[in-house]
Amino acid sequence: DVKVTQSSRYLVKRTGEKVFLECVQDMDHENMFWYRQDPGLGLRLIYFSYDVKMKEKGDIPEGYSVSREKKERFSLILESASTNQTSMYLCASSPPGGIPYNEQFFGPGTRLTVL
Protein backbone atom coordinates (compact mmCIF):
# COMPACT_ATOMS: atom_id res chain seq x y z
CA ASP A 1 0.00 0.00 0.00
CA VAL A 2 1.08 3.55 -0.72
CA LYS A 3 2.03 5.39 2.38
CA VAL A 4 2.20 9.15 2.67
CA THR A 5 3.37 10.49 5.99
CA GLN A 6 3.46 14.01 7.36
CA SER A 7 5.89 15.14 10.03
CA SER A 8 3.33 16.44 12.53
CA ARG A 9 -0.37 15.89 13.20
CA TYR A 10 -0.70 19.10 15.20
CA LEU A 11 1.50 22.19 15.21
CA VAL A 12 1.21 25.49 17.07
CA LYS A 13 3.39 28.40 15.97
CA ARG A 14 3.58 32.11 16.60
CA THR A 15 3.09 34.89 14.07
CA GLY A 16 6.29 35.63 12.18
CA GLU A 17 7.87 32.22 12.77
CA LYS A 18 9.28 30.21 9.89
CA VAL A 19 7.40 26.92 9.64
CA PHE A 20 8.38 23.71 7.86
CA LEU A 21 5.86 21.01 7.01
CA GLU A 22 7.38 17.77 5.77
CA CYS A 23 5.80 15.10 3.61
CA VAL A 24 7.30 11.73 2.66
CA GLN A 25 5.92 9.07 0.30
CA ASP A 26 7.23 5.55 -0.18
CA MET A 27 5.87 4.64 -3.62
CA ASP A 28 8.39 6.36 -5.87
CA HIS A 29 5.71 8.75 -7.14
CA GLU A 30 6.80 11.60 -9.37
CA ASN A 31 3.97 13.97 -8.43
CA MET A 32 3.51 15.49 -5.01
CA PHE A 33 1.01 18.10 -3.86
CA TRP A 34 0.33 20.44 -0.98
CA TYR A 35 -3.26 21.50 -0.24
CA ARG A 36 -4.89 23.45 2.52
CA GLN A 37 -8.41 22.71 3.65
CA ASP A 38 -10.67 25.26 5.31
CA PRO A 39 -14.34 25.02 6.26
CA GLY A 40 -16.54 26.29 3.46
CA LEU A 41 -13.62 26.60 1.03
CA GLY A 42 -12.76 22.95 0.46
CA LEU A 43 -9.35 21.79 -0.67
CA ARG A 44 -7.19 24.40 -2.39
CA LEU A 45 -3.93 23.59 -4.13
CA ILE A 46 -0.92 25.54 -2.85
CA TYR A 47 1.97 24.01 -4.83
CA PHE A 48 2.76 20.83 -6.65
CA SER A 49 5.89 19.18 -7.95
CA TYR A 50 6.22 16.71 -10.82
CA ASP A 51 9.89 15.89 -10.32
CA VAL A 52 12.86 16.53 -8.07
CA LYS A 53 13.70 20.25 -7.90
CA MET A 54 10.61 21.07 -10.01
CA LYS A 55 7.69 23.03 -8.62
CA GLU A 56 4.57 24.67 -9.91
CA LYS A 57 2.28 27.18 -8.26
CA GLY A 58 -1.22 26.11 -7.49
CA ASP A 59 -4.24 28.28 -6.80
CA ILE A 60 -3.02 29.97 -3.59
CA PRO A 61 0.81 30.06 -3.46
CA GLU A 62 1.12 33.45 -1.76
CA GLY A 63 2.94 33.26 1.56
CA TYR A 64 4.27 29.76 0.87
CA SER A 65 7.28 28.16 -0.76
CA VAL A 66 8.25 24.53 -1.34
CA SER A 67 11.32 22.37 -1.64
CA ARG A 68 11.80 19.01 -3.38
CA GLU A 69 15.41 17.90 -3.05
CA LYS A 70 14.61 14.18 -3.04
CA LYS A 71 11.92 12.32 -4.92
CA GLU A 72 10.24 10.99 -1.79
CA ARG A 73 10.15 14.25 0.16
CA PHE A 74 8.18 17.45 -0.44
CA SER A 75 8.41 20.29 2.05
CA LEU A 76 6.06 23.23 2.49
CA ILE A 77 7.57 26.37 4.01
CA LEU A 78 5.77 29.28 5.58
CA GLU A 79 8.43 31.99 5.51
CA SER A 80 6.67 34.18 8.08
CA ALA A 81 3.59 32.54 9.52
CA SER A 82 0.43 34.60 9.83
CA THR A 83 -2.86 33.90 11.59
CA ASN A 84 -4.68 33.51 8.26
CA GLN A 85 -2.48 30.48 7.57
CA THR A 86 -4.13 28.57 10.39
CA SER A 87 -5.55 25.58 8.55
CA MET A 88 -5.41 21.86 7.87
CA TYR A 89 -2.55 21.08 5.48
CA LEU A 90 -2.76 17.93 3.38
CA CYS A 91 0.00 16.37 1.33
CA ALA A 92 -0.67 13.95 -1.54
CA SER A 93 1.28 11.99 -4.12
CA SER A 94 0.42 10.37 -7.45
CA PRO A 95 2.11 8.63 -10.37
CA PRO A 96 3.19 10.75 -13.39
CA GLY A 97 0.58 13.07 -14.87
CA GLY A 98 -1.28 12.23 -18.05
CA ILE A 99 -1.59 8.56 -17.26
CA PRO A 100 -5.27 7.63 -17.26
CA TYR A 101 -4.92 5.36 -14.26
CA ASN A 102 -3.64 8.16 -12.09
CA GLU A 103 -4.74 8.09 -8.49
CA GLN A 104 -3.97 10.45 -5.66
CA PHE A 105 -2.94 9.26 -2.17
CA PHE A 106 -3.14 11.51 0.86
CA GLY A 107 -1.28 11.82 4.12
CA PRO A 108 -3.07 12.17 7.49
CA GLY A 109 -2.85 15.97 7.50
CA THR A 110 -1.22 18.58 9.75
CA ARG A 111 -3.46 20.87 11.75
CA LEU A 112 -1.49 24.13 12.00
CA THR A 113 -2.50 26.89 14.39
CA VAL A 114 -0.75 30.25 14.18
CA LEU A 115 -1.18 32.43 17.26
Added chain:
Amino acid sequence: KQEVTQIPAALSVPEGENLVLNCSFTDSAIYNLQWFRQDPGKGLTSLLLIQSSQREQTSGRLNASLDKSSGRSTLYIAASQPGDSATYLCAAYYGQNFVFGPGTRLSVLP
Protein backbone atom coordinates in the same frame (compact mmCIF):
# COMPACT_ATOMS: atom_id res chain seq x y z
CA LYS B 1 -13.07 27.40 -15.36
CA GLN B 2 -13.07 23.81 -14.12
CA GLU B 3 -15.39 23.41 -11.16
CA VAL B 4 -16.77 20.49 -9.20
CA THR B 5 -19.91 20.70 -7.10
CA GLN B 6 -21.53 18.19 -4.76
CA ILE B 7 -25.14 17.85 -3.74
CA PRO B 8 -26.35 17.65 -1.05
CA ALA B 9 -23.93 19.48 1.24
CA ALA B 10 -25.14 17.37 4.17
CA LEU B 11 -27.29 14.28 4.53
CA SER B 12 -28.68 12.45 7.53
CA VAL B 13 -30.22 8.99 7.13
CA PRO B 14 -31.27 6.11 9.39
CA GLU B 15 -29.12 3.01 9.43
CA GLY B 16 -29.87 0.49 6.69
CA GLU B 17 -30.94 2.97 4.02
CA ASN B 18 -29.48 3.01 0.53
CA LEU B 19 -28.29 6.45 -0.48
CA VAL B 20 -26.84 8.39 -3.41
CA LEU B 21 -24.29 11.19 -3.33
CA ASN B 22 -23.93 13.42 -6.37
CA CYS B 23 -20.91 15.04 -7.99
CA SER B 24 -21.01 17.38 -10.99
CA PHE B 25 -18.11 18.76 -13.04
CA THR B 26 -18.17 21.57 -15.58
CA ASP B 27 -15.39 20.36 -17.90
CA SER B 28 -16.08 16.89 -19.28
CA ALA B 29 -12.49 16.37 -20.51
CA ILE B 30 -11.58 14.38 -17.41
CA TYR B 31 -9.08 11.53 -17.28
CA ASN B 32 -10.75 10.01 -14.25
CA LEU B 33 -12.88 10.76 -11.24
CA GLN B 34 -11.95 9.74 -7.72
CA TRP B 35 -14.16 9.44 -4.63
CA PHE B 36 -12.67 9.95 -1.18
CA ARG B 37 -13.82 9.62 2.39
CA GLN B 38 -12.63 11.99 5.11
CA ASP B 39 -13.19 11.44 8.81
CA PRO B 40 -13.15 14.52 11.09
CA GLY B 41 -9.64 15.90 11.52
CA LYS B 42 -8.10 13.25 9.28
CA GLY B 43 -6.69 12.96 5.77
CA LEU B 44 -8.52 11.65 2.71
CA THR B 45 -8.94 7.95 2.06
CA SER B 46 -9.43 6.86 -1.54
CA LEU B 47 -12.62 4.83 -2.08
CA LEU B 48 -13.06 4.39 -5.81
CA LEU B 49 -11.42 5.56 -9.02
CA ILE B 50 -13.36 5.58 -12.29
CA GLN B 51 -11.48 5.98 -15.54
CA SER B 52 -12.99 8.23 -18.22
CA SER B 53 -13.60 5.15 -20.38
CA GLN B 54 -15.52 3.36 -17.62
CA ARG B 55 -19.15 3.64 -16.59
CA GLU B 56 -18.90 2.38 -13.03
CA GLN B 57 -16.74 0.85 -10.32
CA THR B 58 -17.74 -1.23 -7.34
CA SER B 59 -16.11 -1.94 -3.99
CA GLY B 60 -18.15 -3.81 -1.41
CA ARG B 61 -21.25 -1.76 -0.60
CA LEU B 62 -20.03 1.16 -2.70
CA ASN B 63 -20.79 1.74 -6.35
CA ALA B 64 -19.66 4.78 -8.30
CA SER B 65 -20.91 5.70 -11.76
CA LEU B 66 -19.64 8.19 -14.30
CA ASP B 67 -21.47 9.96 -17.12
CA LYS B 68 -18.98 12.24 -18.88
CA SER B 69 -21.48 13.61 -21.36
CA SER B 70 -23.67 15.01 -18.60
CA GLY B 71 -20.75 15.90 -16.33
CA ARG B 72 -21.96 13.78 -13.45
CA SER B 73 -20.82 11.06 -11.12
CA THR B 74 -22.79 9.36 -8.35
CA LEU B 75 -21.67 7.37 -5.33
CA TYR B 76 -24.19 4.78 -4.22
CA ILE B 77 -23.90 3.38 -0.69
CA ALA B 78 -25.96 0.28 0.02
CA ALA B 79 -27.28 -0.66 3.45
CA SER B 80 -25.68 2.29 5.20
CA GLN B 81 -24.08 1.85 8.63
CA PRO B 82 -23.13 4.32 11.38
CA GLY B 83 -19.48 3.68 10.49
CA ASP B 84 -20.16 5.24 7.08
CA SER B 85 -20.59 8.63 8.76
CA ALA B 86 -17.95 10.92 7.25
CA THR B 87 -17.49 13.58 4.58
CA TYR B 88 -17.35 12.27 1.03
CA LEU B 89 -15.43 14.21 -1.60
CA CYS B 90 -15.11 13.72 -5.33
CA ALA B 91 -12.17 14.93 -7.42
CA ALA B 92 -11.90 15.23 -11.19
CA TYR B 93 -8.46 14.64 -12.72
CA TYR B 94 -7.54 16.64 -15.83
CA GLY B 95 -4.08 15.30 -16.60
CA GLN B 96 -2.12 17.83 -14.59
CA ASN B 97 -4.42 19.02 -11.87
CA PHE B 98 -7.11 17.60 -9.63
CA VAL B 99 -10.24 19.65 -8.95
CA PHE B 100 -12.08 18.80 -5.74
CA GLY B 101 -15.70 19.20 -4.82
CA PRO B 102 -16.67 20.73 -1.45
CA GLY B 103 -17.87 17.40 -0.06
CA THR B 104 -21.09 15.90 1.30
CA ARG B 105 -21.23 15.39 5.06
CA LEU B 106 -23.04 12.12 5.77
CA SER B 107 -24.51 11.09 9.12
CA VAL B 108 -25.94 7.59 9.48
CA LEU B 109 -28.06 7.34 12.59
CA PRO B 110 -28.28 4.06 14.55
